[in-house]
Amino acid sequence: MHQVESPSGLTSTRPSAASRALGLIEAVLAPLVYPKSAEDYLREVFPLLSRKEILAEVVAVRPETADTTTLVLRPNGLFRGHRAGQWIMVEAEVAGVRRTRCFSIASAPALHDEKRTIEITIKARPGGAVTPELVWRQKRGAIIAISQAQGTFVLPETPPSRPLFVSGGSGITPVMSMLRELALRGQAHGATFVYYARTSADVVFAKELQEHALFSGAEILVWTDDEPSAVSAPFGRCDARTDLVAHVPDFAERETFVCGPPGLLAAMSALYAERGASERLHAEAFSLEEHATIGAEGPAPEVVFARAAKTQTGSRTLLAMAEDAGLTPRSGCRMGICHSCTCRKVSGVTRDIRTGELSTDANVDIRICVNEPVGNVVLDL
């Protein structure tokens, strides 16, 4: 078996020759355009040009299902490629306002190596501020800012033999990247791909999954809640536990990659723990569920936004409370990843809603999207 080295290494931090040349041009022009930067002018002609920001052009917009769309992005030279399973932050302009969201890259790293493009597949969240805009109104040719690929939920450099991929809903994207990468490398044989969707009309990549089943040697199992169709096997209502036990009996011996809603993740981790196979389960949550209020006793904590001179009581995330108070703090992923919302806590105790970890120090920076007040808190906002 031959080993494929991914050329899209993430370790290279050396600036490319093009970037160095650009730096030189800008340095020469800088005194002429002071106090602007030469980039401000050059970007009118070369819209992707930047030495600091990863800008990407939307080169194609491909509808997948009624509420899901794939955006094909061509990032500028600053983008250092990605590994299968990683995600990027996307800064989209919605109604004139820049908003940041995280999306898994659905395409294979090999696609970027070959064509310099990456694909993100987005499902419109009903009532969401950003996703409906990207799904239904994103125009081809637009320029958006993205981040480097991030995340540790990745396909190992040397892929395990017979990997098992389990996903639900829009959680399909990172594992799809893994399946596509294996297929492109000719290593998909023996892999099993389990996907749960609400109805057969919601099955993303339906046609491509069928092709994988036919040609790449991967076993594809798609479960939906409604009538079985060409893309879904006749398995009826889905239940991760019985489904896996019945149809993938050796699941506990296989490296398993799972991404989906919290219910699916919980069922999977319980099942693997029971079989003593937890170390073979690699999971990625793709959404932070609305966090239930902690069973706080006594009065609800009071949060003071010092700079705005506003106060809110309650026990939601500090970001939600700030927004309820009419503030518009910078924020991004809203799940504690991107640090856009980092702000100074002047005093008080806060709890990280993901880990339960308490922050008791005064004058420390916290991410307000994943912290809730435990007592009265003062923020420098």
Place this chain on the structure above:
Amino acid sequence: MDHNLTPEQLDSFGREVEELHLSVKADLGEADVRYIRRVMRAQRVLAVLGRGLLFASFFPPAWVAGTACLSLAKIIENMEIGHNVLHGQYDFARAKDLDSQTYEWDHICPSDQWRHSHNYLHHTYTNVRGVDHDLGYRILRVSEEQPWHPGHLLQPLYAAWLALSFQLGVGLHDVDVRRFIFQKKSERDPDEARRLREIGKKAVRQALPDYVIFPLLAGPHAPAVFLGNLVANLVRNVWSFTVIFCGHFPDGTETFDPSCLTNESTAHFYLRQLMGSANFEGGRVTHFLSGHLSHQIEHHMFPDIPAHRYPAMAKRLRVICAKYGLRYNTGSLFGQFKSVVKKLFRLALPGRHRAPPALTAA
């Protein structure tokens, strides 16, 4: 000008103005961002075009066109883009290039000093004597209530000099230059010294392209390019001077005693901004080139609203003012400027102290 509002009427005036403010604020979005981006693009095109045409100044019409383009580019950058972006009018977009905290404008006054002296001091304490340094820029007497001293006899000359060097005058007006010069080194405020150093550094870097680099690049046409750049800077100064002086100094604009700031209500703040500011009329081009400061009243009441919205807001504000019998100071650009010039001459002479306006905190 006096107002005859009862405290209840003042409150309800304040509420109606706030309603107007919030309704426009809630409507901000894509159109505003598209507008300012288009202006930014046009400004860059004009700047490049102007510099390019000046290189061809062996052909006299090219010199004229180049100087005109460059003047326009400089005016637009300061008035419609820089001043307004620094006010945070486009902060709602959360875009890096429109961020009031990081934007650096093509003006001698460093952005962070400007945010303090202009956004904070001038806009909060507008026309409050002894607090708002824009009230005469420390050298001119623009209100009867300001005490006269013999130096004011020469103020028409100072004003003419200020018009030509307006950037410098505005840039320095947060620094008491006269005091600074005559102070012993040990007595100087280190923060003021730092601010002066920053202004000096920016002034040099700003002057380099206009007066050294571009002329040198033009080789034999160096004098023509130098002159074109000089004229463009003077045009910008005189135009900004005209616009800003017509904003607070025409007849009918009030100045206030610091005592009116004690426990000032929102409604009273709006009223003070209305009484301390003046608009001038004109076509769309005039409004645009003034950075919509032709609507100084709206700008002072709603400094965080993108300025291109002011003409529409003015229509609604005038209705509110009429309802409460409040004066809305506006006139032609020529008329307002004439009244400013007359006032500068009149107040150069020692004048009778008029009674302070009966505007007290409600």
